[in-house]
Amino acid sequence: MLQLDFLDDLRRMNMRQLFYQLLNFAMIVSSALMIWKGLMVVTGSESPIVVVLSMEPAFQRGDLLFLTNYEQEPIRAGEIVVFKVEGRDIPIVHRVMKVHEKEDGSVKFLTKGDNNNVDDRGLYANGQAWLNRKDVVGRARGYVPFIGIVTIIMNDYPKFKYAVLAGLGLFVLVHRE
Amino acid sequence: MHTFLSRVNAVSAFSLSTLAALTFGCFASTFLKNYSAPVSITAANIVLKNVPEYAVSREKNDLGALRFDMNSDLTPLFNWNTKQLFLYLVAEYETQNNKVNQVVLWDKIIRRGEASVVSLKNQHLKYYFWDDGNGLLGHKNVSLSLSWNIIPIAGTLPLWSGSGSYRLTFPSEYTQGRSSY
Numbered sequence: 001m002l003q004l005d006f007l008d009d010l011r012r013m014n015m016r017q018l019f020y021q022l023l024n025f026a027m028i029v030s031s032a033l034m035i036w037k038g039l040m041v042v043t044g045s046e047s048p049i050v051v052v053l054s055m056e057p058a059f060q061r062g063d064l065l066f067l068t069n070y071e072q073e074p075i076r077a078g079e080i081v082v083f084k085v086e087g088r089d090i091p092i093v094h095r096v097m098k099v100h101e102k103e104d105g106s107v108k109f110l111t112k113g114d115n116n117n118v119d120d121r122g123l124y125a126n127g128q129a130w131l132n133r134k135d136v137v138g139r140a141r142g143y144v145p146f147i148g149i150v151t152i153i154m155n156d157y158p159k160f161k162y163a164v165l166a167g168l169g170l171f172v173l174v175h176r177e
Numbered sequence: 178m179h180t181f182l183s184r185v186n187a188v189s190a191f192s193l194s195t196l197a198a199l200t201f202g203c204f205a206s207t208f209l210k211n212y213s214a215p216v217s218i219t220a221a222n223i224v225l226k227n228v229p230e231y232a233v234s235r236e237k238n239d240l241g242a243l244r245f246d247m248n249s250d251l252t253p254l255f256n257w258n259t260k261q262l263f264l265y266l267v268a269e270y271e272t273q274n275n276k277v278n279q280v281v282l283w284d285k286i287i288r289r290g291e292a293s294v295v296s297l298k299n300q301h302l303k304y305y306f307w308d309d310g311n312g313l314l315g316h317k318n319v320s321l322s323l324s325w326n327i328i329p330i331a332g333t334l335p336l337w338s339g340s341g342s343y344r345l346t347f348p349s350e351y352t353q354g355r356s357s358y
Contacts, residue, residue, distance in 0.1 A: 057288060058261055058328045077267050077279035078324050078336050095263075095326075097284075100309040101277035108309075114263065114286065119304075121232055129233040142333050144200060 025169070055080075055093055056115045062149035065093065067138025075099060075109055075133070080140040083111065086125050091137050094120055100130075107133060204332035207258045216249040216323045216339030218266075221299075223345065224352045225314065230307050239313035241268075241306035241347060245283075247297045249323065249339060255293060262287045263326040264295070268345065270319040272312025280306055282321075315349035 059065070067082055075081065075096060082093050097119065098110040108130035112119040121129060153160060224242040229235055245266070254262060265284040272278060283303040287293055306313075313319070322342035327335050 057286065058263065074277075076336075077281050078263075078265050078326055080326070080334065097265075097281040097304065098307075099277060099279040100275045102274070103276045107277075140334055142204070143329060144331050 055095075055113055058114055059093070059143070060145070062146055062152050064144045064147045065140045066142035066144075068141050069136065069138040071133075073139070074101065075107055075136070075139075081111065082137045082140065083131055083135045084137055085123060086128070086135065092120070092123065093140065200331045203258045203330055207256065207329060208333045210256070212254050212325070212327055212335060212337040214249060214251055214254060214339055216247065216341045218245060218247050218321055218323060218341065218343040220245040220321060220343055220345055223347060225347050227311060227314075227351050233307075237311070239308040239311050241308070241313050242302065243306075243345070244299045244301065245297070245321070245343075246299065247295055247323065249295045251287065251293045251295060251325070254325070254327065255289060258329045258332055259327060260289055260330050261328045262293075263328065264323060265325070266321065266323055268306065268319050268321050270312075270316060272308065272310065272316070274310040274312055278309065278312070280304075280308075282306055313347045314351070315347060317344075317346045319345040319347065321345050 065080075065082070077096050077099050079096050080093065081096055082091050084091050092111075092113075094111040094113045096109050097112045099107060100109070101107040110119055110121070110130060124131065155161075220243045222242075222244045226240045226242075227237050228240055230238045230240070247266070251262060251264075263284065263286055265281045268278075268280045268282055270278050281304060283300065285295075320342050321344075323339040325337055325339070327337065
């Protein structure tokens, strides 16, 4: 059975192999991190992948949105933008419904969630009626369903996350290859 | 080789890679697609008032109102990768205050499988047509057009406009009194 195989591997292991396994593990983690940060640089956006919590029926919890934030592209009605209200950390994914842009390029706009009945003025800071360029984290350009569901399960059930990490670590350390 | 775990491993690895390939295929087969369609829009009962917009400030802004007819067949926009269409009617115009003004007056979601022919008569606006200032008075060139955002099953989220817009003109005097809009 499987358990006996593990015990055999443990007996044959020495310090060198242990370090090799640890290094392997660290390599995998750092390459994932490099790809993530590289994506951020290429698209010029703070977080290229956002796990969505509202905007039904277009997006459900756990969907992945690919964002870009190129300064030259103007903000236009109908676009889906991710923005942060000043003073609050939570990014909001909603659609632009009103745009007023001046000759010098300064723009103010209003957003509304597809599933909401009213616009977002109630969500903005006290006294704030419009959003500006600087509030925008990114613009949604692409979409993949369901992928983020693993992250949401990890967040909602932290014990599950620890169990998976512990199991993964144990497996990598003990496995011979 | 043929233990239960290795079989589970092989099956799950294969299904995950197939799913990934299919998802990529959805994206690759539709990101260059042309999603335009002809639309016909007309508007009537155009009213213009100048009243304070309390949600923004104490100042008086132009408030327009109208009823519109719209006809369009959007069936060709639905393909194997279309999950939903988000339609929105946009009024676009230029004023002295702002070079670009875009106001969404009405929107609708058409999901995959629902009726995709739009045929509206004498439709109310869904959202208030506020201007940022007093730029609508006597404006002869407000362009009303229908655009849509394609939400795919997986892939890009393009915005397309219907061909065919309506040129809206506003009266040179405000409508007084409590006329309904």
